[in-house]
Amino acid sequence: MxxxxxxxxxxxxxxxxxxxxxxxxxxxxxxxxxxxxxxxxxxxxxxxxxxxxxxxxxxxxxxxxxxPATKRKxxxxxxxxxxxxxxxxxxxxxxxxxxxxxxxxxxxxxxxxxxxxxxxxxxxxxxxxxxxxxxxxxxxxxxxxxxxxxxxxxxxxxxxxxxxxxxxxxxxxxxxxxxxxxxxxxxxxxxxxxxxxxxxxxxxxxxxxxxxxxxxxxxxGEKAKTLLVDTLLPETIERFPWAGHMGLRMLKQVAAQIEACNSCLVFTNTRAQAEVWYQALLEARPDWAGLIALHHSSLARETRDWVEQALKEGQLRAVVCTSSLDLGVDFLPVERVLQIGSAKGVARLMQRAGRSGHAPGRPSRVTLVPTHSLELVEAAAAQAAVAARHIEAREPPHKPLDVLVQHLVSMALGGGFEPPALLDEVRSTWAYRDLSDEEWTWALAFVRHGGHSLTAYPDYQRVAPDAEGRWRVPDARLARRHRMSIGTIVSDASLQLKFWSKGGGGRTLGNVEEGFIARLRPGDGFLFAGRLLELVRVENMTAYVKRSTARKAAVPRWNGGRMPLSSELADAVVAQLDAAARGEYQSPALQAVRPLLELQGQWSALPTSHTLLAETLKSREGWHLFLYPFAGRQVHLGLASLLAWRLSQSKPLSFSIAVNDYGLELLSATAVDWPQALASDWLSPDNLLHDVLASLNAGELALRRFREIARISGLVFGGYPGAQKSTRQVQASSGLFFEVFKQYDAGNLLLGQAQEEVLRQELDVQHLEHTLQRLQQRRLDIHSIKRATPLAFPLMVERFRESLSSEKLADRIQRMVNDLEQAAGPEEGA
Known part of the structure; x- marks a missing residue:
């Protein structure tokens, strides 16, 4: 020993x-x-x-x-x-x-x-x-x-x-x-x-x-881990790509890569994509039944546990998964990782790559699988960014009062608290290091009687001082409610998914968002956990299902499917375009996408780190502006709304807006002199906060943020097990509080927090201001184009996705692609 x-x-x-x-x-x-x-x-x-x-x-x-047998342990x-x-x-x-x-x-x-x-x-x-x-x-x-x-x-x-x-x-x-x-x-x-x-x-x-x-x-640590990043190149390159693909045209090549190794993880960015890919791999290789598995956070715990253990023991050839396996889970048998679509961030890609070769001294390998041609540029950029270790910063939240309110009730339950001592404790944290006396007093009043507007309601008299001056929760019912609400700092309402059984007690499959089930009728089919299922009925926040024989099925679309491109990866993409503009195509991925980039250069120009590319187009729909700041989807949404609002102040105009991670489109049915508009101060960071709030339906955005704040702070209770409230009920309740506070308690600090979160999280105003400052330092490169360029095309698709109704999106896109391909002429070497 x-x-x-x-x-x-x-x-x-x-x-x-x-x-x-x-x-x-x-x-x-x-x-x-x-x-x-x-x-x-x-x-x-x-x-x-x-x-x-x-x-x-x-x-x-x-x-x-x-x-010794006679001795106790x-x-x-x-x-x-x-x-x-x-x-x-x-x-x-x-x-x-x-x-x-x-x-x-x-x-x-x-x-x-x-x-x-x-x-x-x-x-x-x-x-x-x-x-x-x-x-x-x-x-x-x-x-x-x-x-x-x-x-x-x-x-x-x-x-x-x-x-x-x-x-x-x-x-x-x-x-x-x-x-x-x-x-x-x-x-x-x-x-x-x-x-x-x-x-x-x-x-x-x-x-x-x-x-x-x-x-x-x-x-x-000792040294940076060796990360091998490569790209699975498609057999053909479309010159007019658009986002939204599941990437299944790469199915044959992905299956070949899976077969070439003993064990691998196939990462997707959404649970819907994971479901589709798992089913497609099984259909392509029926002999892999039992050798490949599916893993995401909505599956039942028993299913997830089985997959993780089987992967550890080397029983599985591949697992199709989401971020549920991102973090430091130790799977020694995993030799490589396949990433379907762009990882959207350097840190996320490195984290996923690290699931392979998970041992000291072993290299990690990740293979990027592009779902459309422009993701080849992202792949080349990601490889360069990983090599340079350009990792994104994680910005910590500052003073969220909903979390503080929840904490006060929690501490009142845990033996009670004395306000002066707890204030010192709270201020010792980074998040609340500058919490003011006024904010602290408001938080205490809020948990004691609900603030100015809820004093008459017993449910909001959650904490009170006892005879000794120690603050406690006096009501056992409110104590139970609070303990059940501590985990609300996270997610959307979901329904439990169970197999239908006449006697009850059907096996649990997992959870799915209520918003998806709400769009289905009994008899509709959908794909979940790799199975084709049919909805039987919904009861008490449980969706009962049975196996379906339908050939086509919907796929649950969980929230969060549109992750924005990180600043670090966006800068790396622009660096690749810089190289292409100089005629340098060094990486295999950039060489593969060269025809697309050269066509972009012929019809317009390539964006660079020194120029702001703008394209103007007159079509049957109206006057288009395409702008390419490469700042990510969230910033582009704020920027597009800001530009549209500022332009409409000089004369009455209305705009349709589309954004993606690379740029934005403004479309007006009325003539707009885009070169003159861009030459003015429409891109100035001056008065940014006022103009951003005026340009958007800030009240609706704040209400959306307030729904989460209301749940965390305990204003809205999600219900007891077996009797949970629906999303619609929770939204209605939080909306009622929002309106009551606006009318009768305008100084309620939770309202201010909602607006602050809109600016920081929904619109990322700080990043928007930084982007505007950068854009002012670039030379404006305006091109009048005759037709949609390879960069403009995906923006038009984004707009169609929201507006088409009688005509199928795929049909409209295919017709546009055919027209553009005829205009571009035959591709050399195709």
Whole structure:
């Protein structure tokens, strides 16, 4: 048996491993009681860097290998380590990884898992005694903090490890975790907190958010992991591409790549695309039944668990998946990754690539599969950006008051709080470091009686001071409601999907968004979990289905399918176009798309980093402007609305708008002198905030943001199990609150938060301002075109997608492509 503090050396040596310098640095830092951020490449050994630090310096010494029969097992240590993960799949995988050294070294430490998937019996067992190490999520940690004896149960925690910190850094779940960590620090001043990350573009800020006291250290991994990025080139290149394809024309080539390796992951950007690709692969290769699988977050937990375990054991040739397998799940058999369509971001692509070769020293390989020709340019750009490690920054939210309100009620449940002490605790977090006294007073009033307009309603009198001045939740019913609402910092309403059974109790398949099911009638077919299903009935937030024999079926379209192109990847795309404008086509992907780019140059010009390309066109529809800032879909939406509004101030005009990640289209039925308009100050960043709010239906956008805020802050309750409210009911309730606050409580800070989130998240005004400043530094390159160019064509398709009704979109597009191909003439070498 190794000496108590040599267990890492012993365990590593038994496997023929040697600890890396960064792992030793973490072990030494934890021995000194320090906190920090560990940034190292995927598969480099980050998990064991923190885990063996805990085992060597916080765990009891290993127990004897064989205890005498007359002796009892050594008592398990109290809860000492909290391991926070952002995803349930990652939590289960982490637990398995942590268990191995415990078993091998016979360390008297118990491990447990606490997520939304944890069963009632395990929850009850943890209610009696928490394990020595608990792997959990931010929501489940907050739920633990709402227990009356939380201060006693969690006061023994000495180390918190936040895995995949970059995934939490930029959203409200990360803020929820910041507040939870502040509470733990108040109980354990010497608490060590460590973040683990592999893809961060703003490491210093990420460390400051996690460790706001500034007492942490930064540990960097050995070296950047070798990432091999290549592109699967299509057999033919269309010169007039358009977005929206599933990419199935690449099916034959993708199947050949899958067959050429023992195990791979096929990543898609949406669950709908994953469903379609899984079904298409099975139809193309029926002999792969049982050898390929489907994985996304809407599938039942049992299905996801089976897929993950089978993949680990090397039983599967391929898994078609979404971001549900993005994060640090350890699948050693996976040799390579295929990415269907653009990953839209450098960090996302690197994260997915890291699912292959997930071991120290092994390279990771990702093959990009373009779904249309312009994605070949993105592929070349992504390869260059990955090589240069141009990783996106994750911007943390600032002072979301809905999360603060939820936290106040949670802390009132968890033993109660005294406002002055809790205020100091809240202000110790990065998110609320500049919380004003007025905002704090408003938040206390809001949880005590609902603010100015809800004082008369008992349901909003959630917290009140007791006789000793300690604020608590006095009503057991409101306490139950709040605990059920802690996980609302996330998602859209969904329905449970079950097989129909006359006796009830049909098998659960997973969850699907309510908005999709609402568009179906009983008897309609759809594709889910790789099966053709038929809707039978909807009852109590459950959609009952049976197997269908229909040949065609709808595919659920979950929200979030249009991820915007990141700034870093957009800049990399422009750099590739710069090279093409100089006649340099160095990468295979750029060489393949050369005919398209040369046609763009012949009919107009290529965008560059020094020019702002604008194309004007007069057609039967009216006067078109195509503009190519390459700033991403969200910024282009704000920019298009801003331009349209500013132009309409000089004379009455109405516009149709279309945007994609590369540019925008404005179409007016009235004549517009586009060169004169662009030569004026329409692109000025002056008075930006006023003009953006005036150019859009800001009230409707704010209402949409307010729906989420209302759920998080506890204004709207989603219902009890078996009696959940529908999305329409939740929307109606939040809309009512929105209007009441506007009329009778205009100073309600949640209204201001809704507008701020619109500007920051929906429109990305800060990025829009930066884009306008950049555009003013570029030379305007205006071209009057006779027909839609390869870059303009996809923008026209985006507009048709929203407006066509009697004519099928595909028919209209094909007719346009035929006309344009005739105008372009035969392609050389085709």
């Amino acid at each position: 190794p000496a108590p503090r040599d267990i890492a050396k012993h365990w590593f040596a038994a496997r023929g491993w040697k600890p890396f310098a960064f792992q030793k640095a973490v072990w030494a830092a934890v021995k000194r009681g320090e906190s920090g951020l560990l940034h190292a490449s995927t598969g480099a050994g980050k998990t064991y860097a923190l885990w063996f630090a805990a085992l060597q310096h916080l765990a009891p010494p290993p127990a004897p290998a064989v205890a 050594p008592p398990m240590a109290p809860l000492t380590v909290l391991w926070i993960t952002p995803m349930r799949a990652l939590a289960a995988d982490t637990l398995r990884a942590l268990q191995r050294p415990i078993d091998d070294l016979n360390i008297p430490w118990s491990l447990g898992l606490r997520t939304g998937d944890t069963g009632s019996s395990e929850r009850a067992r943890q209610g009696r005694r928490l394990p020595s190490t608990l792997v959990t999520t931010p929501e489940s940690l907050t739920l633990l903090l709402t227990r009356e004896n939380a201060a006693t149960e969690l006061a023994s925690v000495r180390l918190v490890v936040v895995d995949e910190w970059h995934e939490l850094l930029g959203n409200k779940r990360g803020v929820q975790l910041q507040l939870a960590l502040a509470r733990l620090r108040s109980w354990q001043p010497g608490l060590m907190v460590w973040g683990i990350s592999a893809t961060l573009g703003n490491q210093l800020q990420a460390q400051q958010v996690l460790l706001p006291a500034g007492d942490g250290i930064s540990v960097q």
